[in-house]
Amino acid sequence: MSERTRFNLDETKLPKAWYNINADMPVAPQPVLHPGTLQPVTPDFLSALFPMSIIMQEVSTERWIEIPEPVRDIYRLWRPTPMCRAVRLEKALDTPAHIYYKYEGASPVGSHKPNTAVAQAFFNKEAGTKAMTTETGAGQWGTALAMACNFFGIGLEVYMVNVSYHQKPYRRVVMENYGATVYASPSKQTHYGSRLLKVDPASPGSLGIAISEAVESAATSNGGKKYGIGSVLGHVLLHQTVIGLESLDQMEMAGEYPDIVIACAGGGSNFAGFAYPFIHRNLRDGKRTRVIAVEPASCPSLTKGKYTFDFGDTAAMAPVVKMYTLGHTFIPPGIHAGGLRYHGMAPSVSALVDHGDVEARAVKQIETFQAAVAFSRAEGVIPAPESAHAIRAAIDEALQCKAEGKKKVIAFNLSGHGHFDMTAYDAFHRGELVDYEYPQQMVEEAMQHLPKVGG
Numbered sequence: 118m119s120e121r122t123r124f125n126l127d128e129t130k131l132p133k134a135w136y137n138i139n140a141d142m143p144v145a146p147q148p149v150l151h152p153g154t155l156q157p158v159t160p161d162f163l164s165a166l167f168p169m170s171i172i173m174q175e176v177s178t179e180r181w182i183e184i185p186e187p188v189r190d191i192y193r194l195w196r197p198t199p200m201c202r203a204v205r206l207e208k209a210l211d212t213p214a215h216i217y218y219k220y221e222g223a224s225p226v227g228s229h230k231p232n233t234a235v236a237q238a239f240f241n242k243e244a245g246t247k248a249m250t251t252e253t254g255a256g257q258w259g260t261a262l263a264m265a266c267n268f269f270g271i272g273l274e275v276y277m278v279n280v281s282y283h284q285k286p287y288r289r290v291v292m293e294n295y296g297a298t299v300y301a302s303p304s305k306q307t308h309y310g311s312r313l314l315k316v317d318p319a320s321p322g323s324l325g326i327a328i329s330e331a332v333e334s335a336a337t338s339n340g341g342k343k344y345g346i347g348s349v350l351g352h353v354l355l356h357q358t359v360i361g362l363e364s365l366d367q368m369e370m371a372g373e374y375p376d377i378v379i380a381c382a383g384g385g386s387n388f389a390g391f392a393y394p395f396i397h398r399n400l401r402d403g404k405r406t407r408v409i410a411v412e413p414a415s416c417p418s419l420t421k422g423k424y425t426f427d428f429g430d431t432a433a434m435a436p437v438v439k440m441y442t443l444g445h446t447f448i449p450p451g452i453h454a455g456g457l458r459y460h461g462m463a464p465s466v467s468a469l470v471d472h473g474d475v476e477a478r479a480v481k482q483i484e485t486f487q488a489a490v491a492f493s494r495a496e497g498v499i500p501a502p503e504s505a506h507a508i509r510a511a512i513d514e515a516l517q518c519k520a521e522g523k524k525k526v527i528a529f530n531l532s533g534h535g536h537f538d539m540t541a542y543d544a545f546h547r548g549e550l551v552d553y554e555y556p557q558q559m560v561e562e563a564m565q566h567l568p569k570v571g572g
């Protein structure tokens with residue numbers, strides 16, 4: 118008999134509440150600081166950017182936070198997402214390991230990002246928000262929020278990192294299709310963007326710069342616009358936990374429990390969304406699942422950065438948080454996993470890595486694309502280059518099992534499909550990709566520009 122490969126949940130199994138890891142964190146939370154005063158932020162400062170309901174989620178220590186019915190209604194357009202056993206990949210690797218993947222590429226925009234976009238648009242609508250602003254790197258977050266804002270009748274202004282704007286024109290069109298207005302960042306729309314363009318009219322931009330522009334646009338709108346963020350903050354990670362909660366049920370259907378859980382980490386949201394419900398089991402039930410966050414060697418915040426207070430954005434306008442960071446002045450190399458180019462990492466993910474509950478690993482670009490292509494040839498799905506980092510680690514773990522003759526259960530999150538990333542795959546097949554390791558010396562240099570917290 119052939120092995121069962123798909124573990125589909127029906128709609129009635131859609132989670133009713135998000136899991137809030139703040140209730141179970143093994144270490145005390147660090148304060149979020151105002152970028153100007155470096156004192157703990159007041160709700161006032163945050164309320165220029167977010168509705169109060171979202172600010173309350175950010176600080177909540179309630180373990181379960183109810184998912185509003187209108188959000189669940191939209192989730193049902195694609196959730197629960199599939200959990201598959203990659204039997205053909207196991208065979209190709211000739212490994213005794215069992216490999217499972219949760220497929221978030223099944224959402225309409227092709228990634229996990231609408232899980233929070235829909236929630237953020239809902240809470241904004243409820244608070245009377247008429248328009249939102251946001252940044253987008255590779256374009257996945259912008260497309261997700263564009264779809265979500267459209268569902269709730271909210272206008273959206275997107276600052277898209279200049280290089281991606283030109284490298285991925287179709288992403289812009291997708292956003293416009295949902296009714297959003299898209300600017301290449303740096304742009305002339307904001308003071309900060311205009312200032313940068315004067316110095317360097319051809320600036321490639323960065324996620325940090327785009328965040329600064331989107332924040333400036335919302336903060337100076339006199340309440341007319343609110344800001345939506347695609348990763349890093351606690352409420353975003355919270356909304357993503359539907360991924361892991363469904364996965365727990367699906368692993369139960371499969372009659373197995375993961376020894377190793379893996380996801381890629383840019384700002385940390387798909388990682389947290391997938392892994393936190395498993396970490397909950399580790400903390401609550403004494404399970405011993407190894408949890409691995411995988412990042413690019415070219416943007417190694419967890420493996421080479423410093424765990425310290427830093428600004429969330431480049432212009433030092435966003436709150437200061439304690440996180441693993443390469444420095445807010447980090448300008449990323451032009452690697453193809455655009456969604457993994459942020460200088461920092463979510464504070465809760467950072468704290469869990471620091472405390473030893475999560476392992477961090479960096480992988481290089483070429484081996485990552487090799488893993489992506491091996492995965493497509495075995496399983497059919499072409500992964501986003503970001504997700505391919507998780508695949509690389511999953512394959513490496515499976516090969517380790519083979520070497521040791523151990524049958525372990527490995528589960529990873531396939532955060533999105535790669536259909537808009539063919540330029541990257543093309544470069545890989547032509548042998549044009551290069552490996553680049555971010556130099557430690559540049560991290561040290563950037564540490565000179567950290568905010569002087571407590572100094």
Ligand SMILES: *Cc1c(COP(=O)(O)O)cnc(C)c1O
Pocket residue numbers: 227228229230257258347348349381382383384385386387388456457501503504532533534
């Ligand atoms: C944005 C994105 C990521 C990285 O963001 P996280 O917040 O770290 O999850 C990973 N995979 C895909 C497909 C993305 O779109």
